[in-house]
Amino acid sequence: MASIAPDVLLSALRWRYAVKRFDPARTVPEETWAALEDALVLTASSTGLQPWRFVVVTNPALKEQLRPAAYGQAQVADCSHFLVMTVRRNLGEDHVDAHVSRMSEVRGITVESLGKFRAMVTGNLDRARAEGRLDMWQTHQIYIALGNFMTAAALLGVDTCPMEGFNPDKVDEILGLGDTGFGSVVCCAAGYRAPDDKYATIPKVRFPKESLVERR
Amino acid sequence: MASIAPDVLLSALRWRYAVKRFDPARTVPEETWAALEDALVLTASSTGLQPWRFVVVTNPALKEQLRPAAYGQAQVADCSHFLVMTVRRNLGEDHVDAHVSRMSEVRGITVESLGKFRAMVTGNLDRARAEGRLDMWQTHQIYIALGNFMTAAALLGVDTCPMEGFNPDKVDEILGLGDTGFGSVVCCAAGYRAPDDKYATIPKVRFPKESLVERR
Numbered sequence: 001m002a003s004i005a006p007d008v009l010l011s012a013l014r015w016r017y018a019v020k021r022f023d024p025a026r027t028v029p030e031e032t033w034a035a036l037e038d039a040l041v042l043t044a045s046s047t048g049l050q051p052w053r054f055v056v057v058t059n060p061a062l063k064e065q066l067r068p069a070a071y072g073q074a075q076v077a078d079c080s081h082f083l084v085m086t087v088r089r090n091l092g093e094d095h096v097d098a099h100v101s102r103m104s105e106v107r108g109i110t111v112e113s114l115g116k117f118r119a120m121v122t123g124n125l126d127r128a129r130a131e132g133r134l135d136m137w138q139t140h141q142i143y144i145a146l147g148n149f150m151t152a153a154a155l156l157g158v159d160t161c162p163m164e165g166f167n168p169d170k171v172d173e174i175l176g177l178g179d180t181g182f183g184s185v186v187c188c189a190a191g192y193r194a195p196d197d198k199y200a201t202i203p204k205v206r207f208p209k210e211s212l213v214e215r216r
Numbered sequence: 217m218a219s220i221a222p223d224v225l226l227s228a229l230r231w232r233y234a235v236k237r238f239d240p241a242r243t244v245p246e247e248t249w250a251a252l253e254d255a256l257v258l259t260a261s262s263t264g265l266q267p268w269r270f271v272v273v274t275n276p277a278l279k280e281q282l283r284p285a286a287y288g289q290a291q292v293a294d295c296s297h298f299l300v301m302t303v304r305r306n307l308g309e310d311h312v313d314a315h316v317s318r319m320s321e322v323r324g325i326t327v328e329s330l331g332k333f334r335a336m337v338t339g340n341l342d343r344a345r346a347e348g349r350l351d352m353w354q355t356h357q358i359y360i361a362l363g364n365f366m367t368a369a370a371l372l373g374v375d376t377c378p379m380e381g382f383n384p385d386k387v388d389e390i391l392g393l394g395d396t397g398f399g400s401v402v403c404c405a406a407g408y409r410a411p412d413d414k415y416a417t418i419p420k421v422r423f424p425k426e427s428l429v430e431r432r
Contacts, residue, residue, distance in 0.1 A: 001231040003373035004220055006251030013258040015217040035222030037429050041422050042229040044366060046380055050423055057432045103421045136352050143356045147363025157219035164262055205319045206257050207266055213253050216273045
């Protein structure tokens with residue numbers, strides 16, 4: 001596998017910041033965006049369940065409609081692609097069956113041969129449900145996708161702004177997610193920073209490495 | 217900013233898989249590992265709070281000690297670097313003050329000038345605490361770090377295996393985290409796949425893109 005130099009990775013991560021002002025005139029090219037969608041699809045998740053759906057909003061009218069649901073933040077309307085990351089609530093056996101069926105198809109093996117895997121996954125979900133942590137657990141997973149997406153975007157030269165500051169119920173309503181079983185958890189605006197976004201140049205704030213990383 | 221080609225990103229993400237068998241004879245070179253630690257430090261988090269500490273275990277005896285706490289999974293002992301990702305519980309004003317103080321230091325501005333920011337962040341934490349979702353919210357953040365880490369590692373040619381299957385209380389006890397306020401949430405073994413890991417070559421299972429991504 002061809003890998004990249006550590007400096008290339010780190011310069012992209014240092015270049016990344018939470019964009020305050022996007023350049024509304026610039027659009028992420030289709031080829032680049034398609035790669036970012038592929039990156040989302042390739043995200044790892046617990047036992048591979050992919051408990052999510054990603055809604056990509058580029059329609060200007062719909063972005064304007066979503067903006068008040070995000071407390072008026074300009075990034076929603078000014079970005080190129082507004083990504084709404086949704087998680088499936090109360091994940092159940094139908095989802096596990098869909099996953100097992102897909103596994104059987106992709107790997108050319110029988111569904112029956114996956115019986116032990118199915119039982120293990122279903123047992124995990126049942127236990128989490130009984131302990132009242134099923135939705136929380138699956139919600140954790142989509143933050144893996146968010147981390148992957150922001151890093152992937154930075155490496156492709158695309159700016160982002162992750163957003164938890166929005167009203168999920170309103171976003172779900174605007175997107176008509178009501179009956180789908182999916183609910184919005186976190187969003188990420190993507191596009192290109194405006195030349196006058198002053199947040200682009202102020203120093204990134206991180207605690208010293210020695211206080212965040214401990215070797216044993 | 218120098219970006220990479222979409223193909224380079226996607227081939228790394230396709231190459232990545234949850235390693236079942238690490239090659240115990242291979243170690244991630246110091247320069248590569250240091251870059252991955254830098255990538256962790258650069259991870260984005262809600263209002264920049266970085267509510268985490270990363271414990272990197274390379275000591276063979278300590279890895280062996282941790283293995284039973286992860287239900288005997290061989291990856292804990294056979295990997296090169298075992299990363300325990302911990303989150304600070306009940307995040308409070310002392311942490312916000314540390315962040316504001318660091319912000320003032322890095323950006324060369326007064327702590328007083330950050331008063332509005334401090335009040336906003338403290339208000340967010342207080343609300344989350346009152347609603348019983350403070351620890352869950354901060355825990356979400358570390359999954360951003362996990363997503364970033366796995367993608368960063370793949371791009372540097374380092375294999376990983378994310379792990380939720382462990383007993384956090386036992387891991388915390390072994391690492392002596394008791395009084396630190398930090399608790400383990402998720403782990404990630406890193407190193408190099410064994411030549412005979414059959415999971416390296418079986419096809420990756422993902423739902424079709426059109427069922428995971430919806431454009432509006």
